[in-house]
Amino acid sequence: FYLTVTGGKSFNTIINNLRELKNTDINFKINIRNNFHPKTDIDNFIKFLQKEFSGDLRFNVYFRPVGQWGGENDENLEVCKGKEANKIMLEADMKAVKQGLPIVTLNEFLQPLGSICYAAKPHSLVIGADGTLYKCTVALESDFNKIGKINKNGDLDIDYDKYALWILNEAEEDDVCQKCFFRPSCHGSACPLVRIESGTRPCPKEKESIKEVLKILWEQHKKFPGKAAEPMTVGNMD
Ligand code: SF4
Structure with missing residues (x-):
């Protein structure tokens, strides 16, 4: 509260x-x-x-x-x-x-798919008060999370390199994720921020x-x- x-x-x-x-x-x-x-x-x-x-x-x-x-x-x-x-x-x-x-x-x-973070989902965006587009609702100060702008006419200018950081995780190449019993729920994307910042697996x-x-x-x-x-x-x- x-x-x-x-x-x-x-x-x-x-x-x-x-x-x-x-x-x-x-x-x-x-x-x-x-x-x-x-x-x-x-x-x-x-x-x-x-x-x-x-x-x-x-x-x-x-x-x-x-x-x-x-x-x-x-x-x-x-x-x-x-x-x-x-x-x-x-x-x-x-x-x-x-x-x-x-x-x-x-x-x-x-x-x-129940443990996948919204930030890892392609159609999930946060729109800031000044029109800045983010993926994550926590790392608001991080440059790699400021992925673009929404224009006055509603068009989106997206930096696709930054966008890809969030939605293309490394679970496809990660041997441990591939053998993990929890993968159907997580797909290696419970928290893309952890993988981006530390390179470690974000196991929920x-x-x-x-x-x-x-x-x-x-x-x-x-x-x-x-x-x-x-x-x-x-x-x-x-
Ligand atoms: S991030 Fe962890 S829990 Fe998720 S699939 Fe990979 S090893 Fe499993």
Whole structure:
């Protein structure tokens, strides 16, 4: 939940809007993303979510660590990183499922093409306020991510060398990707930024923790048999 532009708090407004939606019979799916840091009381927050949304499969939850995504305040942020963050995240997912809150995004990540980042998709572009075209929504300061401009008449001027960096990954030549059990979901493109910047394979955390992921999905299947499995979106939601 974000602060408003004027610094006001948005938590109650968002929760009240979700409650209003819950009281309708509209057919929708909402994924409630919950960001955590080392001091977040996740157990308590799951209890709150359970009280509000459990039993209504239109609401799904998922958990992600607060990250240092750039800016002056980065160094002051306390964040959970790497394996520790992944462990907390998967534990939170399991607790949520046990409290009757579906984690549909995990199903989506395991679908064919489900772990490919939008930045790796040919038709996905970000248009900046000044008309600059980007592929990635994170590396906004990086020159290789500024791939062109949109003109006033709507035409796109694209630097195809930069564009190719994002959509032509090296999974076709990567021996490890070619033998990987996770390739149908990832195609070596879970995060093209990682490959571009470091030349390393951007294996998604769902692959690294596949046993825990499958345990959560099994628990979810037992809790909501056949009901919580329909994918809502296809694509990496990191
Ligand atoms: S999970 Fe890793 S090794 Fe497997 S296809 Fe994706 S990037 Fe390649």
